Amino acid sequence: METVFRPLVPGRVHHWGGAGLLVARRPDLTHLPLCLSPAEQRVARALPAWRRSEWMAGRLLAKRLAGELLGAPAQEVEVLPREDGSPQLLVGGSPPPRVHVSISHTAGHAAAALARRPVGVDLCETGSAAAVRRVADHAFSPGELSLIGPDRPEALAGAWALKEAAVKADRSGVFGPAPRRIPLLGLRPPALGGPRRAMAWRTGEAVVALVLTGP
Known part of the structure; x- marks a missing residue:
């Protein structure tokens, strides 16, 4: 098969253009601990089981990025949906200034990105x-x-x-x-x-x- 894009190693934080990017294989996240706030737990409980698994995989990566790039303790980091459904990062209950987060997941992979400008x-x-x-x-x-x-x-x-x-x-x-x-x-x-x-x-x-x- 033709290779169009260069390879990226999963499980490692990558930096590009001022953004941090973390991609992982979903099976590699199965046994990792995830600290959810009460608000996140309410969101998770409202999702069907298959969707909950995807949702939690993306949040796990976003929280790890926030810890590594912002120095935020895991128990203080929340990723909650805005009214339009897009994710918002909160630290200690408040959004950090000029910090944007984006999350994606498929059946086999999950990804999260964090940047000081709008990111997808x-x-x-x-x-x-x-x-x-x-x-x-x-x-x-x-x-x-x-x-x-x-x-x-x-x-x-x-x-x-x-x-x-x-x-x-x-x-x-x-x-x-x-x-x-x-x-x-x-x-x-x-x-x-x-x-x-x-x-x-x-x-x-x-x-x-x-x-x-x-x-």
């Missing part, structure tokens, strides 16, 4: 390329599909992850018109239109994309 992270398994192709016309222009090319699962997964990471950074929705308003200009290296910096890596059978917005 997204994972897409290369095995999901066929499903992405079925909805590609919604997210990609004809020119973008030509850039991705046919029969390139890694390129397609990466393009989807880049678009979704961008709408997360913008706090908009991937299922509305937003993805079409974010032009994909390149994959090697990744490039998006507007005031955005983007990067993508291959990790196992997934592509992880990181997007930072703003000046």
